[in-house]
Amino acid sequence: MKNPFKSFDNLFINLINKRMNNKFFSFLFYNITNLGGPMFLIGLVIILFILEDNMRSLGFEIACALIVSSIIVQVLKRTFSRNRPYWILKNLNTYGIDLSDYSFPSGHSAASFSTCTIIALNYPKIALFVIFIGFLVAISRIYLAVHYPTDVLAGIIIGVISSLIVHYKLYELISTYIQNNFLGGRVLW
Structure with a gap:
């Protein structure tokens, strides 16, 4: 894929991957990147399902946002087939x-922002904290040289938009559909 944002990508991958390189950031970003990975996020959703009703609802909403954003990410990955930075640079x-x-x-940026946005919409008092964690996950992808900055920005946009669509449009439709077709009209949460 020809990248029209090559100078932007080169500037920020050089700044984040090379200039910021130190032991503290290496430890932080190598570990925090997992918060945007499937193992952590599936575990989070399962834990939320185990907890009380309003946490189940949050877990279901996060799961819906993750599914929507993951589908978009996978379609785009296969469409653009962009090589990873460490394969090229x-x-x-x-x-x-x-x-x-x-x-x-x-995908990690999209998933972390899908999750953070849903949490922020439901719990505005912790919005800044969860968005900050989402940004750390996103920056970690550049720091670890597995994504270009434009990959991360696209992931953030996909995660936020997917969450907004789920929160304001799809969540109610999906919940009602499940209640009516699988639970005999009983309330889901």
């Missing part, structure tokens, strides 16, 4: 991560 700090799928857009 020389002298990046790579941290031993070796992924076999494509780079655009960032």
Whole structure:
């Protein structure tokens, strides 16, 4: 894929991956990136389902947003087939991560922002905190050289838009459909 934002990508991958490189950031970003991964997010949704009713509702809404954003991410990855930065650029700090799928857009960024946006919409008092965590996950993808900055920005946009659509449009429709077709009209939560 020809990248019209090459100078933007090069500037910020150089700044974040090379200039910010130190032991603290390496430890932080190598570990925090997992908060946007499938193992953590599936675990989070399961834990929320186990808890009380309003947490089940939050877990279901997060699961819906993750499904919507993941579908969009996978379609775009297969459409654009953009190689990952560490496959192309020389002298990046790579941290031993070796992924076999494509780079655009960032799935971790989309997933973390899907989750953070849903939490922020439902619990505005912690919105800044969860959005901050989402940004750390997104920056980690650049720091670890597995995504270009434009991949991350696209992932953030996909995550936020998916969550807004789920929160304001799809959640009620999906809940009602499940209640009417699978629960005999009983309330889901």
